[in-house]
Amino acid sequence: MRKETSLRVQGLKKTYANGVCALDGVDLEVGPGLYGLLGPNGAGKSTLMRTLATLQAPDAGEIYLDEIDVLAQPDHLRKRLGYLPQHIGAYPGVSGRDLLTRFAWLKGRTDRRERQAEVSILLERVNLNEAAHRAVFTYSGGMLRRFGIAMALIGSPRLLIVDEPTAGLDPAERNRFHRVLADVAADAVVLLSTHIVEDVESLCGRLAILAHGRILMEGSPSELIGSLENRLWSRVVPRGDELPEALHYSAVPDGTLAVVQAEASPGKGFRRHTACLEDVYHLALAQAGLTGAEE
Numbered sequence: 001m002r003k004e005t006s007l008r009v010q011g012l013k014k015t016y017a018n019g020v021c022a023l024d025g026v027d028l029e030v031g032p033g034l035y036g037l038l039g040p041n042g043a044g045k046s047t048l049m050r051t052l053a054t055l056q057a058p059d060a061g062e063i064y065l066d067e068i069d070v071l072a073q074p075d076h077l078r079k080r081l082g083y084l085p086q087h088i089g090a091y092p093g094v095s096g097r098d099l100l101t102r103f104a105w106l107k108g109r110t111d112r113r114e115r116q117a118e119v120s121i122l123l124e125r126v127n128l129n130e131a132a133h134r135a136v137f138t139y140s141g142g143m144l145r146r147f148g149i150a151m152a153l154i155g156s157p158r159l160l161i162v163d164e165p166t167a168g169l170d171p172a173e174r175n176r177f178h179r180v181l182a183d184v185a186a187d188a189v190v191l192l193s194t195h196i197v198e199d200v201e202s203l204c205g206r207l208a209i210l211a212h213g214r215i216l217m218e219g220s221p222s223e224l225i226g227s228l229e230n231r232l233w234s235r236v237v238p239r240g241d242e243l244p245e246a247l248h249y250s251a252v253p254d255g256t257l258a259v260v261q262a263e264a265s266p267g268k269g270f271r272r273h274t275a276c277l278e279d280v281y282h283l284a285l286a287q288a289g290l291t292g293a294e295e
């Protein structure tokens with residue numbers, strides 16, 4: 001039986017040459033299953049993902065995979081890593097099966113029969129069997145993302161890093177993609193970076209909220225949501241009326257829904273609001289003195 005994989009990060013810091021501090025002392029502990037990394041644009045998610053994938057070095061901090069020091073021994077992680085970046089390049093004319101076969105060869109699958117068998121299993125797993133003969137550049141956005149997962153899964157990685165995978169996917173493709181990820185997470189550590197709160201709420205056993213290069217909150221969706229129980233109120237403010245100060249606002253057909261954090265009702269027209277992960281996300285940003293997207 002495989003030993004359970006775990007990833008541990010301590011005090012990770014990264015400041016780019018232009019002076020932007022993208023990681024400001026990140027601590028994380030991630031076990032098997034799907035772990036969500038949620039944060040606004042510019043929070044430092046991709047920097048953290050690239051650093052964990054050993055594609056760039058941090059200025060300070062430590063990364064351990066299964067108690068092995070990754071910065072001292074990057075090959076230990078690389079041999080066990082599957083990485084799906086934000087963008088997959090285009091490969092004109094090459095079919096899905098051929099491209100995957102080439103990547104398998106590059107990853108050291110030198111035995112032809114084993115390579116072919118692994119490629120077939122992966123195409124099946126991401127539901128691309130029927131499109132395997134088609135050129136990859138004809139794939140839809142969703143098919144491309146699933147193809148990316150198949151590429152990342154060559155060699156059965158124990159750590160899969162997935163950077164903002166569902167942007168631009170229609171609901172059916174998003175669901176298909178989620179099922180593939182959940183299936184992979186059954187026996188690997190999957191780190192999913194996104195700014196789509198619903199993806200994390202429905203998929204991830206644990207999550208961290210990152211902003212300005214710092215972890216603001218960490219826990220399971222139910223723990224984090226539970227901490228807001230009976231503390232939220234909401235009111236639909238008709239269009240044109242003055243908005244109350246609120247944790248966050250969203251457009252609804254009759255005007256604007258204002259969600260407020262308060263121990264007792266903040267005023268006329270407010271009702272108890274059932275907390276969801278989006279409320280937690282906004283609270284984390286508000287407590288850090290931030291709102292929505294960062295400059």
Ligand SMILES: Nc1ncnc2c1ncn2[C@@H]1O[C@H](COP(=O)(O)OP(=O)(O)OP(=O)(O)O)[C@@H](O)[C@H]1O
Binds near residue numbers: 016022039195
């Ligand atoms: N190579 C780089 N050189 C200089 N600054 C960079 C570089 N890469 C990222 N940054 C800056 O570092 C900060 C964090 O960027 P990063 O891409 O890690 O955030 P993110 O959370 O992935 O954002 P997004 O959701 O928009 O992709 C941003 O302010 C960004 O402009």
